[in-house]
Amino acid sequence: MTTTQPADLPRLGRDSGIDTIAETLRDHGVVVVEQLVDSDLCGRVLDEVEPHLGRVAPGSDEFTGTSTRRVGALLDRSPAARDLVAHPLVVGVADEVLGAHATSVQLHLTQVIAVGPGSAVQPLHRDQWCFDFFPFPPGWHVEVSSIWALTPFTADDGATRIVPGSHLLTDDEARTLGGSDAVPAEMAVGSVVLYLGSTVHGAGANRSDGTRIGCNVDYSAGWLRQEENQYLSTPPSVAADLPEPLQRLAGYSFGAYALGYWGDLQDPAEVLGSMEPRAVTSFDHTALPPESLGGA
Numbered sequence: 566m567t568t569t570q571p572a573d574l575p576r577l578g579r580d581s582g583i584d585t586i587a588e589t590l591r592d593h594g595v596v597v598v599e600q601l602v603d604s605d606l607c608g609r610v611l612d613e614v615e616p617h618l619g620r621v622a623p624g625s626d627e628f629t630g631t632s633t634r635r636v637g638a639l640l641d642r643s644p645a646a647r648d649l650v651a652h653p654l655v656v657g658v659a660d661e662v663l664g665a666h667a668t669s670v671q672l673h674l675t676q677v678i679a680v681g682p683g684s685a686v687q688p689l690h691r692d693q694w695c696f697d698f699f700p701f702p703p704g705w706h707v708e709v710s711s712i713w714a715l716t717p718f719t720a721d722d723g724a725t726r727i728v729p730g731s732h733l734l735t736d737d738e739a740r741t742l743g744g745s746d747a748v749p750a751e752m753a754v755g756s757v758v759l760y761l762g763s764t765v766h767g768a769g770a771n772r773s774d775g776t777r778i779g780c781n782v783d784y785s786a787g788w789l790r791q792e793e794n795q796y797l798s799t800p801p802s803v804a805a806d807l808p809e810p811l812q813r814l815a816g817y818s819f820g821a822y823a824l825g826y827w828g829d830l831q832d833p834a835e836v837l838g839s840m841e842p843r844a845v846t847s848f849d850h851t852a853l854p855p856e857s858l859g860g861a
């Protein structure tokens with residue numbers, strides 16, 4: 566734990582280019598992009614997710630939060646959330662940062678996180694510890710996380726707490742960080758905080774009367790396993806309705822030269838393209854060119 570005040574989080578306007586945002590993210594491990602989408606879009610995501618939030622139980626431990634509710638499978642459940650998942654600026658930043666060590670970038674998870682009143686602080690962590698704690702060398706970026714503010718994020722209502730610069734630490738050093746090292750990512754509705762898989766963070770405690778709701782969308786190097794199983798969350802019958810770039814982002818694509826091929830070495834996006842939207846029970850894979858391997 567440090568004794569000095571942690572640095573404020575870097576903040577950029579929505580007109581900042583991909584290069585500037587990516588550079589800030591690589592330098593500080595975190596960046597807030599102010600009011601990147603309008604509040605109408607956030608409201609539509611909230612409306613679409615609300616029935617699911619109403620039926621899920623809170624988390625079962627201090628990590629998932631015993632007053633926190635989580636709803637995933639957003640590409641299927643919330644058409645509006647597709648505009649967040651596929652936001653060109655965020656996807657562009659993820660491509661630029663992760664592209665150094667990956668030929669493709671994929672969707673890692675989608676999750677609305679509703680931190681209810683009385684929620685305790687979430688333990689600080691690195692999202693990339695999900696990869697069985699593999700010790701990626703500092704600077705080897707494999708995950709870019711984002712949390713969109715669907716409701717205002719304040720220090721009192723559970724805004725995500727982030728340790729700027731913590732992406733440069735080893736895992737052992739990262740484990741020594743404490744609450745006083747972390748800065749709340751206070752945000753207006755429609756703002757988004759981006760941070761690296763190596764950046765130490767956690768949801769704040771909610772000492773307010775309201776529920777803090779964020780939309781967490783993470784991206785990872787195409788050669789890693791996705792945290793949220795996208796082939797169940799966005800099965801072919803649903804994915805067939807999506808624009809091809811979003812299908813590919815969801816995981817219906819090569820993760821590298823041959824990772825993720827289907828059948829006789831076909832490109833999964835071409836397989837999906839041969840399906841009838843929403844009516845898919847079977848498809849004619851013989852129509853696909855066998856030489857489609859290599860489209861990564």
Ligand SMILES: O=C(O)CCC(=O)C(=O)O
Nearest residue numbers: 678724725767768769779
């Ligand atoms: O909801 C938040 O603010 C952060 C959640 C988080 O970091 C996680 O669940 O991995």
Ligand SMILES: [Fe+2]
Nearest residue numbers: 691692766767
């Ligand atoms: Fe996290």
